[in-house]
Amino acid sequence: MRWYYPFVKRLSDILLSLTGLVLLSPILGIVALCIKLYDGGPVFYKQTRLTEGHKIFEIYKFRSMVVDAEKGGARLASRNDNRITPVGKFIRMTRIDELPQLINIIKGDMSVVGPRPERPEIEAKYLKELPEFELRLKVKAGLTGYAQVFGKYNTTPYDKLRLDLLYINEQSVLLDLKLIVWTIKILFIPESTEGIEEGRKTPSNISGGNRKY
Template identity: 65%
Template sequence: MSKLQHDVMLRIARVLDIVLVTLPFAACWAFYYEQEVQISLTWMGNAVILLLYAVLFVMFGKVYDAFQVSIQRISELCYSQVLAAMAADGLIYIVICLMSAKVCNLLPGIAAIAGQCLAAVIWSYGAHKWYYAVFPPQPTAVVYGRRKEIEQLIQEYDLELKYNVRMTLNIGECLKDLSVLDSMKTVFLSGVNSHDRNVILKYCILHDIDVFVIPRVGDIIMSGAHQMHMFHLPMLRVGRYMANPEYLFIKRMLDIVLSLLALVVTSPIFLVTSIAVKSDGGPAFYKQVRLTKDGKTFEILKFRSMRVDAEKDGVARLSTGDKDDRITPVGHIIRKLRIDELPQLINILKGDLSICGPRPERPEIAAQYCEEMPEFALRLQAKAGLTGYAQVYGKYNTTPYDKLQMDLMYIAHPSVIEDLKIMLATIKVLFLPESTEGIDEGQTTAMKGGTE
């Protein structure tokens, strides 16, 4: 089956999904909310409302990867679908309330959500089974330089049904005879230097072979290059991070407005958590020196989740997650619910932090990373953030080198749209236990495998 047929069939499956999820809302609208609004709508007006819902669902679905049938587990598809539907429901409910000039009854909307959850489960299960029944696993090769773990990751993420790894070979073996790739449909390049990678890339494109490349730091920096012409030649201009003033202004305004709003909404949680944390006799808040743009230090504010003497020897240590015996009983709860991070809203309001940006590391930990990986300091080109690309798309125990690459991807392409996507995607990871896993003790030194 051709790639065009593959893509067309996937799009048909996604359209079916949009229809299935929109139907419960359509019923809810037709039988209840349409009578609540103060505007008399024609059939075209009703169609616009339904179209608006469908567009919102698609928008949130893309943010939450709700349509990635070929690479997501059924459980992940269901979770993403439900999140996208609920986010769309929330926004459309606000629109309905504005049109009705009152707060409308939520019960019909809750009934619609229940129907959408059922539709999401049916579609996710059916689409997943259909896809792998129709599209057999692709013959796949893994070509590695310094990183060899791709085959293991394919198994870990249950992607054997998508990629049938028939050979794993190092870059030297591959370059000796590129024809070994001729029977492949997909090639993964992992830890391969740019010269050798480009040789394989050109060969694969010539022979219609899909290529997935794990980038190096230099690749990511180049991805943010400004395209231009000079001397009648194509030119790429690369420089230190410097977002345009309009973006920085909008970003700061969003930080102020959203942090103020969040502080007001969460003020009861602040009060209850402060009392609970102080129950062991220690302070409610905890200050810690962190790094932000250009290496500037500031004191981050968090609810205390560890014992007061957690670092009595003065040595900075990363948390090992729930197994860390320094965490208090209350600390386990507020960490699991992410409540310990709420006081950072004050840091955002003050301007020490942004909502989106690279994770603010401790100077001692950053120094350890930089000893093994000097390019780790490149993260400090932008202001640190409460959430960010690495926090959303990585795990807590993702290697420092991979986190660096994710942060540099964010830095290379600054935009308000990307910030909004990260904010929305943060909601998804809040309830995933893997995002709060601890870091292995040996991981702080396991950084050199990906460096250049």
């Protein structure tokens, strides 16, 4: 890592997030109104996540599921999840539900580029079979990254880990710019938002069957 990288990364995070919030404010307003009009529930959804150094924070998202969707316990979204509202299906397909995380980035909880922040209870399940999974927390969690560009919701945790560690090992200003551009491209590929198999709480085949050390 270049000595100037942390400073440049933080400065670009703030500038990009503020610019994004200003430019996207009309879209954010329309989405918020649609969510509220659909069922009268809250517009935003807060969830506990992990970031650099196992720091716990609350991530912000547009609510895409019915109210009390996880009253039976935490589980990831499946391909045909009946908890997802009609408005939720659209904002998940277009990744608009993630845009409120620009606020998390300004606050310093996250970065624009980095490993996606995992939920503590889900990470605990992964660590039982994949102890190396916590290596993702060596850097600040991100809105996008290798795993989001080249993976899917149903990509195995092991493969996500490989992609995240690849980023951590090679991170640079140029790589961050490339990943941001690639992220914009995949917004037009609906398949990239595919969920996991019906009924599962975590992606199947945690290790992926191809672990090499």
